[in-house]
Amino acid sequence: MEYQRKDIDNTTLLDFYKRMLKPRMIEDRMLILLRQGKISKWFSGIGQEAISIGVASALKPEEYILPMHRNLGVFTTREIPLHRLFSQWQGKAGGFTKGRDRSFHFGTQEYKIVGMISHLGPQLGVADGIALADVLQNRPHVTAVFTGDGGTSEGDFHEALNIASVWKLPVLFCIENNGYGLSTPTSEQYNCKKLADKGVGYGMESYTINGNNILEVYSKVTELAQSLRKEPRPVLLEFLTFRMRGHEEASGTKYVPDTLMEEWGAKDPIANYESYLIAEGVLDVMKIDILKAEIESEISEHLQLAFEEPQVDFNTTNELNAVYKDFIYTEVTPDTKVEKIRLVDAVSQGLRQSMEKYDDLVIMGQDIADYGGVFKVTEGFVDAFGKERVRNTPICESGIVAAAMGLSINGMKAVVEMQFADFASSGFNPIVNYLAKSHYRWSEKADVVIRMPCGGDVGAGPFHSQTNEAWFTKTPGLKVAYPAFPYDAKGLLATAINDPNPVLFFEHKGLYRSIYQDVPTEYYTLPFGKAALLKEGDQITIVSYGAGIHWALEILEKYPEIEADLIDLRTLMPLDMESIYTSIEKTGKLILLQEDSLFGGISSDISALVMENRFEYLDGPIKRVASLEMPIPFSKTLENGYLPKERFVVALKELLAY
Numbered sequence: 001m002e003y004q005r006k007d008i009d010n011t012t013l014l015d016f017y018k019r020m021l022k023p024r025m026i027e028d029r030m031l032i033l034l035r036q037g038k039i040s041k042w043f044s045g046i047g048q049e050a051i052s053i054g055v056a057s058a059l060k061p062e063e064y065i066l067p068m069h070r071n072l073g074v075f076t077t078r079e080i081p082l083h084r085l086f087s088q089w090q091g092k093a094g095g096f097t098k099g100r101d102r103s104f105h106f107g108t109q110e111y112k113i114v115g116m117i118s119h120l121g122p123q124l125g126v127a128d129g130i131a132l133a134d135v136l137q138n139r140p141h142v143t144a145v146f147t148g149d150g151g152t153s154e155g156d157f158h159e160a161l162n163i164a165s166v167w168k169l170p171v172l173f174c175i176e177n178n179g180y181g182l183s184t185p186t187s188e189q190y191n192c193k194k195l196a197d198k199g200v201g202y203g204m205e206s207y208t209i210n211g212n213n214i215l216e217v218y219s220k221v222t223e224l225a226q227s228l229r230k231e232p233r234p235v236l237l238e239f240l241t242f243r244m245r246g247h248e249e250a251s252g253t254k255y256v257p258d259t260l261m262e263e264w265g266a267k268d269p270i271a272n273y274e275s276y277l278i279a280e281g282v283l284d285v286m287k288i289d290i291l292k293a294e295i296e297s298e299i300s301e302h303l304q305l306a307f308e309e310p311q312v313d314f315n316t317t318n319e320l321n322a323v324y325k326d327f328i329y330t331e332v333t334p335d336t337k338v339e340k341i342r343l344v345d346a347v348s349q350g351l352r353q354s355m356e357k358y359d360d361l362v363i364m365g366q367d368i369a370d371y372g373g374v375f376k377v378t379e380g381f382v383d384a385f386g387k388e389r390v391r392n393t394p395i396c397e398s399g400i401v402a403a404a405m406g407l408s409i410n411g412m413k414a415v416v417e418m419q420f421a422d423f424a425s426s427g428f429n430p431i432v433n434y435l436a437k438s439h440y441r442w443s444e445k446a447d448v449v450i451r452m453p454c455g456g457d458v459g460a461g462p463f464h465s466q467t468n469e470a471w472f473t474k475t476p477g478l479k480v481a482y483p484a485f486p487y488d489a490k491g492l493l494a495t496a497i498n499d500p501n502p503v504l505f506f507e508h509k510g511l512y513r514s515i516y517q518d519v520p521t522e523y524y525t526l527p528f529g530k531a532a533l534l535k536e537g538d539q540i541t542i543v544s545y546g547a548g549i550h551w552a553l554e555i556l557e558k559y560p561e562i563e564a565d566l567i568d569l570r571t572l573m574p575l576d577m578e579s580i581y582t583s584i585e586k587t588g589k590l591i592l593l594q595e596d597s598l599f600g601g602i603s604s605d606i607s608a609l610v611m612e613n614r615f616e617y618l619d620g621p622i623k624r625v626a627s628l629e630m631p632i633p634f635s636k637t638l639e640n641g642y643l644p645k646e647r648f649v650v651a652l653k654e655l656l657a658y
């Protein structure tokens, strides 16, 4: 291997050696512990150390790095105390996730490291968001994010590179091309000559680098980082290396030809560098022994600390409290001045006033800038706040949700507009796996609101009409709001944006322009988890939300003899069960009306909870009325048959007569 030291001094040369040696020696020890059953799994980075060390050494401590499962050297180069890493791997409280997640699946703001989630790709988009925050807040920083060669096949890779290039974000996309993705060789993973070639398609500079040569890695990354700090732009780096051990230890390397092992064994980044340093007179055998003994004793000492730590105790309150970041709701009472506006105007006003309140709030979505969004919620926003904060995005929901997470990690707030709630399916993974789980895993907030224009009865067919709140109410860690009126929409949106937890904010398209209300013109907030009692009566309790509320109101108007409590849930997570219980205690009958198809919807859970907790108050069976178990059809007659409106009145009368 050819080393070019350029102007690197001896101390730094030696530091690189020590930095590479440490993860190698930790790994050697971990492999022993694994065989003894003292740690659960091990993903080895043996043979790939030069990449982690080179990249981490080239970046400044205040710059974020997003490593993968083979980048132990990033963690050790950032000087995380080893006992914390050991506790993390043993699932103990001293680790970064307090036993809640394993291996390298954690982040730490203290060390500016944001670890992977298992799904590999999403962190590439997170890096975009982190870099965007740096650009918007004028910090001349670079962000480095890692992926394996296998991970480059994920859509997230494409989306993140595309976004970074269109937005000129200072991200170093570091591919560790180590020959295999689990057992799949690169020839079955991609069909271009080099992964670096993909840069061309994104209009992005790219380089292929010998990933086993620490000086080459360090020099190139240092040069690029300096340049990116001055002139923000993304760069794609393909580091050639090899995975010398199994994907994880249990899976072995049988599928790897011996010749490849030999070839790459001879290119070991540490052994070769060691010989070079000896030849340069920077290192000698005695010094090597001393260094190894020092690292060995550091490892032993810190392992001891981790072993002495007790296993984590399960405490229900602690675990449940970790799911969401604490948020103390601040009531801002509405001014008396009101204006009669539509639901869509209320959303727009609420969003605009939050943009005025928070300089660090960024809105992202398709066609939301000059065009104002397909529903015109952000019309005029560019003039008021500029294109930096009102950002048109490419069509890439997953990448943008991940970028929103990155903005939050780097201290900003984000609102993402899904063009239609239906398209959240293309951003589903980062919503349910990244945003929802971050606080529980490593106490990191996800200060992101996802606006969801949703709902049927608009003749728009299966892909522009869904009301898909049940996809999200099922996932711990998310909050879900679903206002039915302009007043609620404005106040709840303000609260959603104040709340540092991820919120899915459903806005029914059918109500956007049909429902008017007097709404305070100034900023105000409304609390989550508080239903509204819209009508009072003691014969029956009707519970609904969104468009269902208006269908119920229509029926109650048509049949004034029905005396019902009508409860508008307003938020589905948190859910105000207390209001429902209080009403049931009075009426003894409950009917739930839900626009979504029945099975697995929020009505089912409310029904179960009432059965479990207020059974003795019930004078009849609980009725759930919802759409049919089928996709939403386009044609008006079919859609009417699908929706529950007509079935509701029948069920209501049946239950009243029970």
Ligand SMILES: Cc1ncc(C[n+]2csc(CCOP(=O)(O)OP(=O)(O)O)c2C)c(N)n1
Binding pocket: 070, 118, 119, 120, 147, 148, 149, 150, 151, 152, 176, 178, 180, 181, 182, 243, 247
């Ligand atoms: C979305 C997703 N699909 C599949 C997996 C299972 N899986 C974990 S790592 C891996 C291989 C990754 O290969 P590569 O990106 O080349 O990284 P390497 O392990 O070689 O460093 C696979 C298939 C996963 N974690 N996430």
